Amino acid sequence: MSVAEPRRIALFRHAKADWPPVADHERPLSERGRQDAPAAGRKLADTGIPFDMALCSTATRTRETWKLAVHALPQRPKTVYEERIYEASPGELITLLNETPDDVRNLILVGHNPGIHGLAEVLCGSAEGDARERMNRRGFPAAAFALVSFDGSWKTLEPGVATLLDYWAPSE
Template sequence: MSVAEPRRIVLFRHAKADWPQVSDHERPLADRGRKDAAVAGRKLADSGVPFDLALCSTATRTRETWKLAVQELPQRPKTVYEERLYEASPGELIAVLNELPDDARSVIMIGHNPGVQGLADILPGRSEGDARERMNRRGFPAAAFAVLSFDGSWKSLEPAVATLLDYWAPTE
């Protein structure tokens, strides 16, 4: 694959988590989170983006979100559970993406706020349709995702180089 071909990134925030007496890293999904994760998976399938790779935080709620969402996709991508996604800043998330091999064309990252929302805010320099307006209005609630595209290698990914193609969030 040529590095000149557009790349896709989906930034996917974990679904709604429960608050039992466990460490933050071990928090599971709430009932609503399990429902929303499956709905988000169906919406991701509808987007038609075939993922080459999934990068998922090691936190319980992100792993559970991905397990439910990926069942809705027509094909399961290779999944890498990445400790660095937990509590990561937008800059740290970009650093992880910059390390990706150039043969990965479409990547989904399942992570946490405020990092995921911050990254969705700074990566796009442009937006299609009303995607930016919808994202700005809704914020980045649990189970929301943003679909972005950019040209070049993963090493060239930096703020303002991508286009925000779509945004989705569950209804409350």
């Protein structure tokens, strides 16, 4: 694969979590989250993008979101559970993405806010259609995702180089 081919990243926030008396990292999905995660998976499948890899936070709610969403995809990407995604800043997430092997063309990052929303804003120097307007209007609610594209190797991913292709969030 040539590094000149566009790469795509789905920046996917975990679905709605419950608030039981457990540590934040261990919070499970709520009933609403268990409904929205598969819907997000269907929307990811509708993009037609063959995702090669998923990087997923080790938090319970992100792992549950991914396990419910991935079933809708036509091919299951390799999944790597990465503890550094939990509570990561946009800069820390870029550093993590810079470590992605160049044979990975399309990636899903399953994480948390404010990092995921911040990453979408920082990476995207441009946007197609009304995607940025929709993202700004809705914010980045649980189970939302932004689809971004950039050219070059993963090591060249930095603020402003990507294009926001699309944005989706479940209905309130």
